[in-house]
Amino acid sequence: MTMAYSNRYRSHHDGAKALKQKCGASESGEEYLPPILAERAKTPLVIYLHVPFCNKVCSFCPFHRPDTLDRREYHRVLIDKIEALAKYPYMKAPVDAVNFGGGTPTALSFRQMDDVLSALHRNFDIRDDAEISVETSATELSDDMLRVLKAGGVNRLSIGVQSFDDEARRLLGRRGGRERAIDAVERALDAGIVNTGIDLIYNYPGQTKERLLSDLAIIRRLGVAGLSFYSLVLHEKTPLYRKLAADGKLDYADLDREYDFYRTILEELGKSGFAMLELTKLVRNNLDRYRYMELRHSGGSCIAVGQGAGGNIENYYYHNSAHTPPVSDQIAVSSKGRVVLPVFRTLDAFFYEMQKGTIRPAFYAEKLERDLQTPFAPVLGRLAGEGLIYSQNDVYFFTEKGSFWGNNIIDELIRSLLPVV
Ligand code: SF4
Numbered sequence: 001m002t003m004a005y006s007n008r009y010r011s012h013h014d015g016a017k018a019l020k021q022k023c024g025a026s027e028s029g030e031e032y033l034p035p036i037l038a039e040r041a042k043t044p045l046v047i048y049l050h051v052p053f054c055n056k057v058c059s060f061c062p063f064h065r066p067d068t069l070d071r072r073e074y075h076r077v078l079i080d081k082i083e084a085l086a087k088y089p090y091m092k093a094p095v096d097a098v099n100f101g102g103g104t105p106t107a108l109s110f111r112q113m114d115d116v117l118s119a120l121h122r123n124f125d126i127r128d129d130a131e132i133s134v135e136t137s138a139t140e141l142s143d144d145m146l147r148v149l150k151a152g153g154v155n156r157l158s159i160g161v162q163s164f165d166d167e168a169r170r171l172l173g174r175r176g177g178r179e180r181a182i183d184a185v186e187r188a189l190d191a192g193i194v195n196t197g198i199d200l201i202y203n204y205p206g207q208t209k210e211r212l213l214s215d216l217a218i219i220r221r222l223g224v225a226g227l228s229f230y231s232l233v234l235h236e237k238t239p240l241y242r243k244l245a246a247d248g249k250l251d252y253a254d255l256d257r258e259y260d261f262y263r264t265i266l267e268e269l270g271k272s273g274f275a276m277l278e279l280t281k282l283v284r285n286n287l288d289r290y291r292y293m294e295l296r297h298s299g300g301s302c303i304a305v306g307q308g309a310g311g312n313i314e315n316y317y318y319h320n321s322a323h324t325p326p327v328s329d330q331i332a333v334s335s336k337g338r339v340v341l342p343v344f345r346t347l348d349a350f351f352y353e354m355q356k357g358t359i360r361p362a363f364y365a366e367k368l369e370r371d372l373q374t375p376f377a378p379v380l381g382r383l384a385g386e387g388l389i390y391s392q393n394d395v396y397f398f399t400e401k402g403s404f405w406g407n408n409i410i411d412e413l414i415r416s417l418l419p420v421v
Pocket residue numbers: 053054056057058061062063064102103104160
């Protein structure tokens with residue numbers, strides 16, 4: 001394969017961060033938030049709850065930090081925050097989606113999870129048809145946990161399987177073997193959570209095409225609703241990196257193999273009705289719309305609950321941390337944030353659409369009242385020439401090769417836009 005870029009970005013890059021900085025408003029959170037919170041939200045509301053710990057740290061994970069939390073009481077931190085936030089008139093609007101992420105949210109005990117879900121329903125007006133989503137792992141999805149999640153209205157599960165292959169699971173530091181992972185997925189589906197998806201890591205050291213095909217065959221047989229798939233990224237300071245460095249195996253794979261595996265995933269799962277929802281997400285027969293993410297990027301507000309959670313209240317984007325005080329005594333929202341100009345929300349929607357494989361410069365040029373032709377035309381022309389995108393009626397779509405390089409392309413387009421924002 002000819003290389004479109006020298007280095008493949010395997011997830012969002014920092015272009016969006018640069019864009020947010022560029023779109024910063026002069027207003028502070030202390031000025032911006034009080035009138036907003038004093039009125040019922042008119043834009044869709046979603047809630048993100050973060051549980052920043054895991055019962056076992058995966059060998060490849062760069063997110064693990066020394067754990068200074070009192071885990072036994074962490075659910076109380078979440079519940080206190082839910083209660084503190086719910087008192088604002090803004091939060092009286094119905095909630096369209098709730099997402100528990102981490103870490104591993106089901107590192108909470110099933111009783112703690114029950115308490116948190118009850119507090120949510122008691123304090124917020126969660127719509128009957130809201131998407132309520134929980135990330136979990138094969139080993140933590142006990143029958144008790146499943147029962148609590150079902151009773152709490154959870155209707156979307158994302159199970160961090162990563163691979164069904166015993167050897168791969170050991171290498172990646174996942175607990176339990178193939179049968180345990182299969183059993184977790186089957187029990188979730190049997191419990192009636194149709195929208196159950198899994199995470200898959202591919203292109204790990206020692207993976208062969210046969211081992212990948214075996215994982216894909218299991219996925220097809222199980223009938224999961226969706227799949228988030230990631231090529232393994234080796235981060236320094238992780239146990240896996242150190243092990244490979246010690247064994248002299250850091251350069252175990254090249255981009256040709258990565259692309260071959262990527263294509264195999266699309267091809268094999270395409271036979272069973274899986275199609276791309278986002279660059280790293282496939283969905284079977286439209287069973288998962290991932291409303292939470294859609295609403296976050298289409299003008300909604302995301303109420304962040306828990307340490308490490310990020311969200312936005314209208315144009316105030318913020319991040320919670322244990323050490324950051326609230327905006328003020330009256331405003332129980334993290335002060336680690338910034339107000340952005342409205343243009344950022346439109347650009348955010350534009351770039352999220354790109355994550356879903358569609359580029360609409362003409363549509364957004366009109367919305368933004370800006371000339372996008374000048375910055376975009378040379379880039380889009382080159383990408384089309386290299387077979388990474390194609391166009392239909394002023395709308396551009398990624399080719400298969402383009403979606404492989406999708407995060408690079410989006411990053412390049414964001415950067416080309418920075419001068420005109
Ligand atoms: S479960 Fe997720 S967050 Fe936790 S260690 Fe593994 S990869 Fe990291």
